[in-house]
Amino acid sequence: MEWEDLESLRFELDGEIIQLENGQAVVSYGGASEDRYTLQNRVAQGDLNGDGYDDVVAHIVLSTACTGTFHLVVGVIDNGKGGEAQAPVSVGDRIVMDRIEVRDRTVEVVLFDREPDEPFTVISRRQMLEIDFAGPEPAVAVIDSQPLESLTPPGPDLPEIDIRFDPGAIGAIVAGSIEFRQRQTYTVYISAGQWFSAELDAPLGVWLDVRLEDHVVASGTERFQHVQAELPATGPWKVTVVSAHAGAAEYKMAIEALPPGSEYPPATTPTESPDDVELPDHSLAPTTDGTAPVVYFTFDDGPHPVYTTQVLDVLAKYNARATFFVVGSLAEVLPRTIQRIVDEGHTLANHTWNHENLAGLPREAFDDTVGRTQAILGSRATNCLRPPYGSLDAFTREWASEHGLEVQTWDFTPGDWLQPPAVEIAQGLLDHARNGAIFLLHDGGGPRAQTVLGLDMALQELSSRGFRFEPLCT
Ligand SMILES: [Zn+2]
Secondary structure, three states, rough: OOHHHHHOEEEOOOOOEOOOOOOOOEEEEEOEEEEEEEEEEEEEEEEEOOOOEEEEEEEEEEEEEOOOEEEEEEEEEEEOOOOOOOOOEEEEEEOOOEEEEOOOOOOEEEEEEEOOOOOOOOOEEEEEEEOOOOOOOEEEEEEEEEEEHOOOOOOOOOOEEEOOOOOOEEEEEEEEEEOOOOEEEEEEEEEEEEEEEEEOOOOOEEEEEEEEEEEEEEEEHHHHEEEEEEEEOOOOEEEEEEEEEOOOOOEEEEEEEOOOOOOOOOOOOOOHHHHHHHOOOOOOOHHHHHOOOOOEEEEEEOOOOOHHHHHHHHHOOOOOOEEEEEEEHHHHHHHHHHHHHHOOOOOEEOOOOOOOOOOOEEEEEEEHHHHHHHHHHHHHHHHEEEHHHOOOEEEEEEEHHHOOOEEEOEEEEOOOOOOHHHHHHHHHHHHOOOOOOOEEOOOOOOHHHHHHHHHHHHHHHHHHHHEOOOOOOO
């Protein structure tokens, strides 16, 4: 029996013949209702009936529109002339499969399950089943069932991590991987009265715990993935990611701590007023058709929990529309910021998944980083790709076009990522403003307070000169 044979497995379930093709079968009941069978990439092998031939045990997930997801275990007996599927055994709905093994002619299945009154997502016990496929009907027995509390954790808690925000920043994003029953604690120094927010992007079963000694803002048992509060005490707050998710889980977490008295989301609070800055007089750039001249502001490397919000506030103040070339992995953890960008009339474009340098990247990696970013933006994605570092090779444009994307560069950037004074950023923009100019600024990738303020100054002056500010990309 080969894997290919399993991909075209045929078996009978409740009197119905199910025929897999490429590991899948769809049984349609007309309209929207359908059952989908998917062969999982995990099989066990061994002699189930003692005839000397190795048999196979397949794991198939059955997704139904109405009743949920069921896990089927199918013994495929090989008698030397090919495999014959036995009647499938349903080992539960909404379980997490841990492992399937063949031992002494029986199949041992270990899975994580819920108590009957638990919500879907919380795994509360581990069960071990024994299935005997030798008889005319498979026989199932539960040979062990333990509540999770009685199981030892896989190892000690992960070492604590101190979070220090970049100078000028009031937020940070962290990422990690956590095993079942592990805890990862982050220490963040926060003053009493600061407005705190932690947002976790993780599978269900991974929760937040936020506390400072006996000040408990959120307990890990309360199953929060998003915590917002004005913190009642000063000190090293412990923000802990706890996992009740079976198996390893990847997570990302955005943390913010705003000054006391802040509103949420944070309002723009420039440290200098744009009115105090003297800018030289420039005459209005003429347009050939007599309409108001347009410049295109573009922002790379976001979204960021603080600076993107501030940039959006400034753009709104001048009724300006812009284009945000976002990093897909950040867009994934800040869905509300992404939606706000779209809701306020700006466009979203692709700046790769993890800010990869596209020059020299193999085709598969290119497709992955660009395709994943388009996918996370969904129908809000536009047709533009901006390669990080402006770095292209001979294939970049061709491969981009196969994703329906055009490479979009820029005419001028004031080098705001080097954090020059805001007035220099504004001056550079004003010096290069002409009809059709594309400007590059950054709303992420580092402290961007100067960018926010420089943008405010430049927009004020450009508005008074009659410029319009439009988005690129469609
Ligand atoms: Zn970039």
